[in-house]
Amino acid sequence: MEFRNLKKWQDKLHVCIRCGYCFEHCHIFKITGWESDTPRGKLIMLYGLLSGELKPDDLLAERIFECYMCKRCDATCSAKVEVTEIFTDAKNDLLEAGFDVYGTTSRTDEDKCSRCMICVSTCIHEARSYDKENDRIVVDRVKCQSCGCCVAACPSGAAYSKEGFGLTYKEMSKQVELFLEGVAQ
Amino acid sequence: MARVDIDKLKRIVGEENVRNNPEVCYVYGSDSSVHEAFAWAVVRPETKEQVQKIVRYANSEKIPIIPRGSGSGMSGQAVPVKGGIVLDMKRMNRILEINLKDCYCRVEAGVVDDDLNRALKPYGVFYPVAPASSRVATIGGEIANNASGVRSVKYGAVRDSLLGLEVVMADGTLVKLGCCNRVEASGYQLDRLMVGSEGTLGIIVEAILKFVPIPKYRCLGVANFNKLEEAGNAIAAIMSSGAQPSLLELMDNVAITAVNKTMDMGLPDVEAILMFEADGMVKEAVDHEIEKMKKLCEEQNGFGIKYSYDAKERTKLFAGRKKLFPALSKYKELYSCTSLADDMAVPYSKMTEMARMIHDIADRNNVIMTAYGHCGSGCMHTKILMKANEKGQWEDAKRAVSEIYENVISLGGTTSAEHGIGLSKAPAFKKEKSDSLKYMKAIKRALDPNNILNPGKMMDAPDDWVKATKLRYNVK
Numbered sequence: 001m002e003f004r005n006l007k008k009w010q011d012k013l014h015v016c017i018r019c020g021y022c023f024e025h026c027h028i029f030k031i032t033g034w035e036s037d038t039p040r041g042k043l044i045m046l047y048g049l050l051s052g053e054l055k056p057d058d059l060l061a062e063r064i065f066e067c068y069m070c071k072r073c074d075a076t077c078s079a080k081v082e083v084t085e086i087f088t089d090a091k092n093d094l095l096e097a098g099f100d101v102y103g104t105t106s107r108t109d110e111d112k113c114s115r116c117m118i119c120v121s122t123c124i125h126e127a128r129s130y131d132k133e134n135d136r137i138v139v140d141r142v143k144c145q146s147c148g149c150c151v152a153a154c155p156s157g158a159a160y161s162k163e164g165f166g167l168t169y170k171e172m173s174k175q176v177e178l179f180l181e182g183v184a185q
Numbered sequence: 186m187a188r189v190d191i192d193k194l195k196r197i198v199g200e201e202n203v204r205n206n207p208e209v210c211y212v213y214g215s216d217s218s219v220h221e222a223f224a225w226a227v228v229r230p231e232t233k234e235q236v237q238k239i240v241r242y243a244n245s246e247k248i249p250i251i252p253r254g255s256g257s258g259m260s261g262q263a264v265p266v267k268g269g270i271v272l273d274m275k276r277m278n279r280i281l282e283i284n285l286k287d288c289y290c291r292v293e294a295g296v297v298d299d300d301l302n303r304a305l306k307p308y309g310v311f312y313p314v315a316p317a318s319s320r321v322a323t324i325g326g327e328i329a330n331n332a333s334g335v336r337s338v339k340y341g342a343v344r345d346s347l348l349g350l351e352v353v354m355a356d357g358t359l360v361k362l363g364c365c366n367r368v369e370a371s372g373y374q375l376d377r378l379m380v381g382s383e384g385t386l387g388i389i390v391e392a393i394l395k396f397v398p399i400p401k402y403r404c405l406g407v408a409n410f411n412k413l414e415e416a417g418n419a420i421a422a423i424m425s426s427g428a429q430p431s432l433l434e435l436m437d438n439v440a441i442t443a444v445n446k447t448m449d450m451g452l453p454d455v456e457a458i459l460m461f462e463a464d465g466m467v468k469e470a471v472d473h474e475i476e477k478m479k480k481l482c483e484e485q486n487g488f489g490i491k492y493s494y495d496a497k498e499r500t501k502l503f504a505g506r507k508k509l510f511p512a513l514s515k516y517k518e519l520y521s522c523t524s525l526a527d528d529m530a531v532p533y534s535k536m537t538e539m540a541r542m543i544h545d546i547a548d549r550n551n552v553i554m555t556a557y558g559h560c561g562s563g564c565m566h567t568k569i570l571m572k573a574n575e576k577g578q579w580e581d582a583k584r585a586v587s588e589i590y591e592n593v594i595s596l597g598g599t600t601s602a603e604h605g606i607g608l609s610k611a612p613a614f615k616k617e618k619s620d621s622l623k624y625m626k627a628i629k630r631a632l633d634p635n636n637i638l639n640p641g642k643m644m645d646a647p648d649d650w651v652k653a654t655k656l657r658y659n660v661k
Contacts, residue, residue, distance in 0.1 A: 010659055011519060011574055011659065014521045014573055014574075014657075014658050015514055015515065017217065017510065017511065017514045018215070018216065018217040018256075019217065019257065019321070019511075020217070020255050020256065020257045020318070020321035021320060021321065024320060024321070033229065033275060033276060034204070035212055035255075035256060035273070036208060036209045036212040041212040044211065044212045044215060045211065045212060047657070048211045050659070051659060054207055054208055054211055055207070057206075057208075059206050060208040078508075078510065079514040079515060080511070
């Protein structure tokens with residue numbers, strides 16, 4: 001696989017001093033607790049892709065698309081690494097290579113969609129558009145920042161995205177219950 | 186590669202807490218050091234019983250097991266150099282007890298330093314170890330590396346705040362070491378043996394720590410010096426005067442240039458800046474300490490001396506030092522900031538000599554090096570800035586590191602003050618401790634006969650640190 005966009009970072013990824021200061025600012029890490037979900041972890045993965053030590057697969061691609069560009073890591077990176085710019089290039093490359101992953105980006109259930117275009121006009125990131133030829137709503141997975149506006153605005157319930165960063169409401173409720181039990185004890 | 190029974194591990198900690206897919210094993214195969222390797226599996230226990238079961242399994246199958254906090258270590262301690270199971274301890278992050286009457290707290294190994302201090306703050310006390318990485322460093326990792334930080338000059342290293350431990354030994358047995366009392370003379374101090382053992386003797390699962398009152402007053406001063414030697418003399422004068430600084434930091438001109446260049450901090454163009462701080466519950470006492478240190482700096486031609494009690498002003502005065510490490514990583518295009526010979530300690534009276542030697546060694550070996558650090562505790566940091574993508578630079582770095590340590594030893598210093606040995610510093614450590622290595626190896630053999638606990642580190646690490654693992658740079 002050719003990393004057309006990502007390869008320009010090959011000699012710059014080492015600017016990350018791996019201090020881990022991004023951990024506490026990453027929502028995804030706070031939910032999952034896995035270092036591989038942190039900005040530092042993802043940068044290491046991308047280095048692995050460029051060096052050939054890792055082969056791209058769906059799991060890896062899914063992880064990269066979980067980042068929804070809140071840019072808290074950019075703001076707090078002690079070495080000022082352009083983290084989300086690097087992730088954007090990685091997303092473009094992975095899509096070009098044909099990886100059909102969604103991460104936290106929004107999707108559309110075509111059977112439910114009435115093509116009302118409300119989601120298109122609601123999307124502040126200009127990630128949603130109407131594909132006239134195929135009569136469907138298209139989501140630009142690089143532009144989508146998983147804000148959820150389209151999901152909230154869609155009158156047909158057609159726009160959807162992963163709930164709670166990968167947790168279902170049921171799982172989230174269980175976690176809250178366990179937390180409250182812990183507090184009560 | 187030995188086969189890891191993933192299903193068995195999942196039965197112990199739950200399916201969601203075991204991963205062995207390549208990208209996860211790759212991420213958990215590196216830390217803040219220059220080294221990288223692949224883990225065979227990553228497991229996240231939540232209880233000490235789970236740790237015991239995992240260790241028992243690893244011991245029966247002779248699978249390496251590498252405990253890991255946040256992976257902020259700089260010497261490769263958490264890199265699975267021989268593969269194996271990486272034990273991510275971050276889920277064991279409960280603060281179990283804050284006992285104000287008996288002045289101790291009891292925490293699990295995965296508690297993050299800053300989180301502990303946030304919990305202690307309402308009670309007017311703090312855990313004072315304060316490594317620069319306190320926002321990610323876990324207590325277990327700090328103990329395993331005998332970490333310290335800017336306030337070690339007054340409050341010491343982890344070993345000075347540690348009262349007791351619970352440790353899972355190599356056969357899976359859970360043992361209590363030390364106790365919650367301030368003093369103990371009941372036999373071998375095995376809790377101390379675990380301090381700085383870097384996960385090679387046991388898996389730390391719980392710790393009993395001392396805390397101290399948060400000082401009511403804190404005053405930070407800054408002095409500039411046109412000659413590095415004068416700053417060095419001021420350090421020695423302060424420390425031998427009986428003054429009790431709570432922080433005493435040095436920045437050399439490379440460090441000053443780096444901060445000015447990348448952060449636009451406007452620090453003065455001098456050979457050295459010294460930062461000194463005093464804290465306490467009585468303002469007059471803090472005044473006394475600050476005046477004493479100010480006078481000693483002036484006697485050594487220190488100038489432009491400023492100091493402040495105000496928290497915001499102190500933050501501003503310290504900003505240059507605080508931002509130094511990241512500033513160094515942006516010092517020069519395509520240059521990497523590497524942690525190699527980066528935390529030696531030398532006697533106070535030798536600090537200037539050491540700093541000069543570091544500059545000479547850098548010039549001789551075609552790399553850029555800075556000298557800064559917690560000089561009040563004798564700790565001097567260097568970072569080697571080099572084109573890490575060029576093969577030849579690693580030979581340069583290797584020579585520079587070797588020369589640094591020859592000088593450290595000849596000056597009566599020690600290889601590591603606070604970052605630990607791991608892989609990068611093993612050759613120098615082995616030379617320094619040549620007369621006691623056989624006892625260390627005997628202890629390791631006795632406690633871990635199957636050599637499963639973080640194998641291949643410290644005395645068992647390769648002599649050539651550059652070839653110890655694949656380097657985490659695109660070396661051409």
